Amino acid sequence: MIQIDSxxxxxxxxxxxxxxxxxxxxxxxxxxxxxxxxxxKKAVVPSPEAAGEVALLTEIIPEPEIYEEAVRFFDxxxxxxxxxxxxxxxxxxxxxxxxDNPANNYYERMIFKSLSIGVDVARSTDGALALMENYxxxxxxxxxxxxxxxxxxxxxxxxxxxxxxxxPLIFYIGSVDRSLPTPAGAxxxxxxxxxxxxxxxxxxxxxSLM
Numbered sequence: 001m002i003q004i005d006s007x008x009x010x011x012x013x014x015x016x017x018x019x020x021x022x023x024x025x026x027x028x029x030x031x032x033x034x035x036x037x038x039x040x041k042k043a044v045v046p047s048p049e050a051a052g053e054v055a056l057l058t059e060i061i062p063e064p065e066i067y068e069e070a071v072r073f074f075d076x077x078x079x080x081x082x083x084x085x086x087x088x089x090x091x092x093x094x095x096x097x098x099x100d101n102p103a104n105n106y107y108e109r110m111i112f113k114s115l116s117i118g119v120d121v122a123r124s125t126d127g128a129l130a131l132m133e134n135y136x137x138x139x140x141x142x143x144x145x146x147x148x149x150x151x152x153x154x155x156x157x158x159x160x161x162x163x164x165x166x167x168p169l170i171f172y173i174g175s176v177d178r179s180l181p182t183p184a185g186a187x188x189x190x191x192x193x194x195x196x197x198x199x200x201x202x203x204x205x206x207x208s209l210m
Contacts (some may be wrong), residue, residue, distance in 0.1 A: 002045050012070045012080055012113040013040025018107035018193035033073045044110055079194045082201060087115050090204050094118035094135065098128045098142040098156060103149055105172070108193050110157070112200065124148060125156045138170040139187075139203045140194070146206050154183060167202050172196050 016033045043060045064204050074080045075083035095112060099105060100123045109119045120135070122128035125148060128140070140160070144153035157169050176191045183189065188199040 011083060011111055012036060012073050012077075014044060014107045014110040014114060015077070015080060015193060015197065016073065017041060017044070018105075018111065033069060035063075036069045039066050042108075044107065057189050068197070077099065077194075079197050082198070083115065086201055086205055090115070090117075090201075091207065092116075093138045093204050093207065094120065095200070096120050096122060096128060096131060096135075096137040096140045098122045098125070098140065098153075099172075100124065100143070100146040100148075108172075108196060109194070111197060111204060117200075117204070125152060125159065128156060129159060129163075132160070132167070137167045139200060140167050141172050142169055144171055144173045159183050170196065170199050170203070 008038070012033075013036050016037050039060070039062050043062075074084060095117055097105070097109060097119055099121070102109075102121045109121075112119055120131055120137075122131055124146065131137075132140075138203075140156075142153045142156055144151070146152040150207070153171055153173075160167070160169060169185070170187050171183065171189040173189065173191055176189055187203060190196050190199060
C-alpha cells in the first residue's frame, strides 16, 4: 500500500483538478477521485495577497476516506506514480511561470509548489527577463499568446537564448498541433497538465544529476 502524506495528497488533488478543468482526464479516474477533487477545491483557494496566486487552507482536515481515495488515485495515475518515485531525489529548484492570465493555471502551479518547487509568476516578457536577471531559475514555463502578441512566447524564447540564459523553456498552451515540430530552442511544448508534469520532471531530474 502506498503511504501518502498531506503534501502528496495536495499534489494528487491539484493534479486531478487541473486535469478535470483541462477535460483531459479519463472518466473512470475522475470518478475514482471524486472526494479528493471536492477536498482540493475547498482547500486550494485564490490568495488574497496576489491575483492569480493560490493558498492552501491548512485548517481543512481531510477525512480518512479521502486519504484512501488519494492512495487509489496514485495507484492509477502514471504521472503521480512517477512523482512519488522521483520527487524525494530532486534537489532545490525554482521555476518561472510566464502567463498574462495566471489564474488559468493555478492548480498546475500548486502541483509543483506541493513538491517544494518554488514558482514565481511573470505576466509579460519584460517582467520575466527582469526576474531572470536576479535569480537563476532551473526552468521556465511560458504561454505563447499574450497581449504583447500572438508570438510573445517565441519572442521570449529568442531573447533568453540571445542573452545566453540556460534555463530550459517549456511552452504550455491551449492546443498543440502535433504536425509541427517543437519550436527550436524550446525543451518541449504541451497542452495537458500530465504532459507538462512529465516535462518538468524531465528537466529537474537532469538538473539533479548534473
